[in-house]
Amino acid sequence: MAFAVQIAKGIFDLVRDDLALVERELAAQSDAAIEPVAEISGYLREGGGKRLRPALLLLASGAAGYRGPSAVHLGAVVEMIHSATLVHDDVIDGAQTRRGRPSTNARWGNHMSVLAGDWLYMQSFEMALRERNFAVLDILINLTQNMVEGELLQLTRLGRIDLTEADAIELAFRKTACLFSGCARLGAVLGSQSPQGEEALAEYGRNAGLAFQLVDDLLDFTASSEKLGKPVLSDLKEGKVTLPLIFALQDGNAQAAPGKNVAAEGRHLVAKVLEERDFVSVRPEQITTLVKETGALDRARSLARDYVSRAKACLSELPDNEYRRALLALPDFILERDN
Secondary structure, three states: OHHHHHHHHHHHHOHHHHHHHHHHHHHHHHHHHHHHHHHHHHHHHHHHHOOOHHEEEEEEEHHHHOOOHHHHHOOOHHHHHHHHHHHHHHHHHHHOOOEEOOOOHHHOOOOHHHHHHHHHHHHHHHHOOOOOOHHHHHHHHHHHHHHHHHHHHHHOOOOOOOOEEEEEEHHHHHHHHHHHHHHHHHHHHHHHOOOHHHHHHHHHHHHHHHHHHHHHHHHHOOOHHHHHOOOOOOOHOOOOOOOOHHHHHHHHHOOOOOOOHHHHHHHHHHHHOOOOOOOOOOOOHHHHHHHHHOOOHHHHHHHHHHHHHHHHOOOOOOOOOOOHHHHHHHHHEEEEEEO
């Protein structure tokens, strides 16, 4: 993990001052809100987070040739949108913790949390309107619509054991990668890139975001609850069958001893957890053993590395500067992170 820390330092040092301005903007928006929202948004802000999405927007705009207040302003916008999705996700999932602290719904209840998430969405768009830029609004509307559609699709697929790799990648794009893609595209728009340059940066963000979600899925099986800030294997308990499990159930027999049907045994275990929505008849170690022994974790990590390579390839036409070099390093940080 020392390598990841070293990468992160180089990346975030480059935009540290601008991220401090983003943080100031977030605090100002929180302080200006009515009391219930101010308290919840302040709580979210104090919970930390890597501020990866604002950092991506700032780096993309720098690589595209723009540095200025609009990048800071939109950095706060995308972080507020991200916070809104986390609040709504926790309500939908019935999550009790987020980043090692009680989730907003655990602390303030579902009704207050949903309304606070709605406020964050609306306030982020009110802030974006100040840019007086239709291209910016188009990007934000598109990515927000994709994220809501992703949540709806996920709800229709809860508890299903027949999901495919294509299903998982579609959800990963809508729920995670579309925001990464939007952040990079916003940077390109601020830098007045050509349509081809804008598309290349958007595709960079898409691939980096898919790698991020794949690593997230892997960490649910491999990290400690202390590192994650939430219980491990929480996805499966919530009814979500993610890509490592999909791979395990597809390819289990390839790794099995002769006469042993690992895929069938695995489906039985996973189906039981989905039915009970908890680890009652099945122990968590049985699931982690399944994804390890079938090679599913290695296959998912290999796919994440592939998306990292694709992301880097999208930057070939950008001029060589410190922002482009940071963008080249960012996917490696995503791949090596441990929470």
